[in-house]
Amino acid sequence: MELFLKYLTQPYLLTGILYTVMITVGGLFGGALMGMVLAWMQLSRYRVLAVFARIYAIIFRGTPLILQMVFAYNALPLIGIKLSALEAAVLALSFNEAPFIAEIIRANILGVDRGQTSAGQALGMRPGTIMRRIVSPQAFRMMVPALGNEAVSALKNSSLASVISMQELTLRSTQLASSTFDFFSIFFASGLMYLVLAGLIAVLQIIIEIALDLDRPKPQDRLLSLMPWIRREMPVAQTASAAAAEEGLEECMPARLPPLDRAARARTLAKAKTVLKIEGLVKSYDTRKVLDGVDLEVRQGQVVALLGPSGSGKSTLLRCINRLEGWDSGTIKVLGRHIGVDGNGFALSPREIADARAEVGIGMVFQNFNLFGHLSARENIAGPLRWVQGMSAAEADRRAMELLERVGLTHRADALPRHLSGGQQQRVAIARALAPNPKMLLLDEPTSALDPELVAGVLQVIRRLAEEDGLTMLISTHQIGFARDVADRAIFLDQGSIIEDGRADRMLTHPENPRTARFLQILSDDTPLSA
Numbered sequence: 001m002e003l004f005l006k007y008l009t010q011p012y013l014l015t016g017i018l019y020t021v022m023i024t025v026g027g028l029f030g031g032a033l034m035g036m037v038l039a040w041m042q043l044s045r046y047r048v049l050a051v052f053a054r055i056y057a058i059i060f061r062g063t064p065l066i067l068q069m070v071f072a073y074n075a076l077p078l079i080g081i082k083l084s085a086l087e088a089a090v091l092a093l094s095f096n097e098a099p100f101i102a103e104i105i106r107a108n109i110l111g112v113d114r115g116q117t118s119a120g121q122a123l124g125m126r127p128g129t130i131m132r133r134i135v136s137p138q139a140f141r142m143m144v145p146a147l148g149n150e151a152v153s154a155l156k157n158s159s160l161a162s163v164i165s166m167q168e169l170t171l172r173s174t175q176l177a178s179s180t181f182d183f184f185s186i187f188f189a190s191g192l193m194y195l196v197l198a199g200l201i202a203v204l205q206i207i208i209e210i211a212l213d214l215d216r217p218k219p220q221d222r223l224l225s226l227m228p229w230i231r232r233e234m235p236v237a238q239t240a241s242a243a244a245a246e247e248g249l250e251e252c253m254p255a256r257l258p259p260l261d262r263a264a265r266a267r268t269l270a271k272a273k274t275v276l277k278i279e280g281l282v283k284s285y286d287t288r289k290v291l292d293g294v295d296l297e298v299r300q301g302q303v304v305a306l307l308g309p310s311g312s313g314k315s316t317l318l319r320c321i322n323r324l325e326g327w328d329s330g331t332i333k334v335l336g337r338h339i340g341v342d343g344n345g346f347a348l349s350p351r352e353i354a355d356a357r358a359e360v361g362i363g364m365v366f367q368n369f370n371l372f373g374h375l376s377a378r379e380n381i382a383g384p385l386r387w388v389q390g391m392s393a394a395e396a397d398r399r400a401m402e403l404l405e406r407v408g409l410t411h412r413a414d415a416l417p418r419h420l421s422g423g424q425q426q427r428v429a430i431a432r433a434l435a436p437n438p439k440m441l442l443l444d445e446p447t448s449a450l451d452p453e454l455v456a457g458v459l460q461v462i463r464r465l466a467e468e469d470g471l472t473m474l475i476s477t478h479q480i481g482f483a484r485d486v487a488d489r490a491i492f493l494d495q496g497s498i499i500e501d502g503r504a505d506r507m508l509t510h511p512e513n514p515r516t517a518r519f520l521q522i523l524s525d526d527t528p529l530s531a
């Protein structure tokens with residue numbers, strides 16, 4: 001025991017720890033930098049970069065680190081690169097760690113829901129902004145445990161540097177043991193030192209996880225959770241009316257509003273300019289045609305309900321308009337401008353498409369809300385205003401609160417999306433889409449992911465946009481009553497083609513095409529007709 005304690009505090013071993021830490025930290029730092037580059041290459045749309053990254057991974061994951069260290073220390077001098085033992089160890093460990101860290105980064109980036117990227121694109125964010133502001137913060141939170149494992153593994157691998165005479169902890173323990181023959185005490189002490197270092201990594205990992213935890217309890221709650229014997233005062237259960245007020249529904253659910261003055265709207269719309277013009281749009285996935293020659297013209301202020309059976313191509317059509325999808329042939333012009341193609345007919349880069357989206361101004365609301373999961377309701381709105389429109393923080397914040405007030409959610413401004421109900425999330429998503437004052441709003445089944453009691457609040461918000469703002473809207477919906485009351489025009493899509501197009505109130509009560517009639521009949525059997 002005495003000997004063990006002596007070795008535990010011996011300067012010779014303690015300085016060995018210092019080298020071990022230097023190799024580990026250097027290797028991890030270099031590995032992380034190279035790993036980021038490799039991950040970027042693998043995710044790049046340029047296939048050749050991905051191939052290079054793969055070849056690198058095969059070589060450095062497939063050969064032992066000990067050989068790589070020997071190569072860096074003994075072989076590199078042959079081509080004029082002379083490194084100290086420390087430099088060679090750090091270099092080899094960096095090259096060895098890089099493909100493992102790259103895979104951790106890549107897996108977690110791919111693990112972020114695709115809808116987050118679509119929402120960023122629809123808001124006009126450039127690919128770099130989406131990666132930096134939306135994807136990376138979410139991916140990093142998920143990759144911390146795996147990076148912690150990698151750090152412990154690098155710590156243990158640093159002991160292989162003893163093979164190139166690096167004076168780290170393992171080599172010094174071995175040297176000491178061979179001169180004193182006190183193997184047990186020395187290796188026991190050195191093992192304990194490795195354990196302490198690994199423990200420090202685990203503590204650091206926990207601290208980072210707590211710091212990044214969006215749901216972390218307030219400090220006083222955390223203290224209380226360590227003392228389960230202390231009984232906490234619990235909030236009294238909500239009454240139904242309090243729950244409704246919390247939902248913001250009271251304000252959003254007045255008695256059903258009177259129908260639109262269709263004659264007046266028709267007169268205004270007849271004079272309005274064309275906002276959207278689609279000609280001969282054809283889109284296929286593999287060999288299957290999903291849109292088959294769609295022609296459509298929408299005027300400013302017009303509210304168009306897009307109806308059709310599941311799989312008829314409604315979402316695809318909306319995504320094409322915003323260039324979230326490419327297509328095979330045909331043209332789409334928004335306010336006279338092609339999104340995705342320059343004046344000479346050449347395809348734009350993703351960055352140029354993002355700028356075009358932001359300039360043209362098309363808002364998009366998704367079926368699954370696609371709020372940015374790591375940002376509060378307020379930041380979901382204010383963030384894109386700062387990053388895309390270049391607004392000041394104060395101005396963006398003011399606009400966010402103004403819009404949250406419009407959708408009845410100022411009291412939930414600082415809540416994370418996952419702490420909001422589906423209806424509240426969709427209302428925040430609508431506020432976010434409205435924030436940059438879009439010329440046109442595309443809504444892709446905005447209520448289909450909601451519980452029935454939350455649908456009305458969202459529909460009322462949309463209806464106000466039509467009536468009070470005169471916003472041009474294209475809404476894919478199965479809410480026939482809502483479409484009949486709010487839309488000026490209804491379009492029925494079947495197998496990628498528009499088979500009926502007319503005044504919403506007429507078409508939805510007296511459809512001409514038998515397939516429209518059958519579809520409406522099925523819906524009316526299943527769902528209540530009014531919003």
Ligand SMILES: Nc1ncnc2c1ncn2[C@@H]1O[C@H](COP(=O)(O)OP(=O)(O)OP(=O)(O)O)[C@@H](O)[C@H]1O
Binds near residue numbers: 285308317
């Ligand atoms: N990324 C994709 N890859 C392959 N096929 C796809 C893809 N996205 C959609 N599809 C197919 O295209 C067809 C049209 O899909 P779309 O989502 O546009 O229909 P929809 O009318 O919006 O349906 P729903 O009402 O169920 O949302 C469907 O058959 C769907 O399976």
